[in-house]
Amino acid sequence: MNARILLVEDHDLVRYGTNQVLKSAGWQVVGETGDGTEAVAMARSLHPDLILLDLVLRGTHGLTVLKEVKRLTPWVKVMVVTGHDIPHLAQAAWESGADGYALKDLPWEMFEEGMRSVLAGRRWAQASVQEHLRTPARPLTEALTRRECEVLGAMAEGLTNSQIASRLNIREGTVEYHAGNILGKLGAINRTEALKVAREKGLLG
Numbered sequence: 001m002n003a004r005i006l007l008v009e010d011h012d013l014v015r016y017g018t019n020q021v022l023k024s025a026g027w028q029v030v031g032e033t034g035d036g037t038e039a040v041a042m043a044r045s046l047h048p049d050l051i052l053l054d055l056v057l058r059g060t061h062g063l064t065v066l067k068e069v070k071r072l073t074p075w076v077k078v079m080v081v082t083g084h085d086i087p088h089l090a091q092a093a094w095e096s097g098a099d100g101y102a103l104k105d106l107p108w109e110m111f112e113e114g115m116r117s118v119l120a121g122r123r124w125a126q127a128s129v130q131e132h133l134r135t136p137a138r139p140l141t142e143a144l145t146r147r148e149c150e151v152l153g154a155m156a157e158g159l160t161n162s163q164i165a166s167r168l169n170i171r172e173g174t175v176e177y178h179a180g181n182i183l184g185k186l187g188a189i190n191r192t193e194a195l196k197v198a199r200e201k202g203l204l205g
Contacts, residue, residue: 008057009034010035092187156204
């Protein structure tokens with residue numbers, strides 16, 4: 001395959017395995033990272049044809065990466081690849097300009113078909129995700145879970161992910177996951193904007 005692929009995935013083992021599968025199938029992997037901020041820089045410097053983008057990343061959330069890549073390098077195709085089958089995240093990614101959307105349990109043959117479709121200029125999402133995209137978003141007040149509200153409140157206090165994890169007795173990676181969900185549900189590109197929207201919606205008291 002002549003297409004140049006940038007692989008963005010925060011789990012090292014998953015990234016390594018995906019890289020090997022892509023290369024064995026003839027795809028050209030020009031770069032890989034698990035850091036969202038680095039991913040944006042690599043999109044600009046490596047000139048990939050397609051980015052395979054996880055949503056939960058170190059540094060910057062995948063939705064923010066998606067929006068920045070589309071703003072800075074709009075010609076680059078972006079296919080979201082996530083392990084979380086969450087309707088509002090699919091909707092947020094689609095509205096942010098994702099060219100493709102796949103879950104990590106998708107069979108390789110279908111995944112490769114999706115990549116080809118995206119590279120050919122067609123927007124593509126696997127069948128189960130298409131159902132999400134046809135479903136109206138839930139009201140915001142119903143969308144935030146109790147835990148997400150706790151994380152949102154801690155974010156409003158200015159706590160870091162590490163501090164939030166310590167307060168709630170959860171892993172830092174779990175905090176990042178919840179923070180990403182919050183951004184998606186609020187339609188925000190970063191935490192500052194998320195807090196602004198949350199205050200406007202009366203979610204912070």
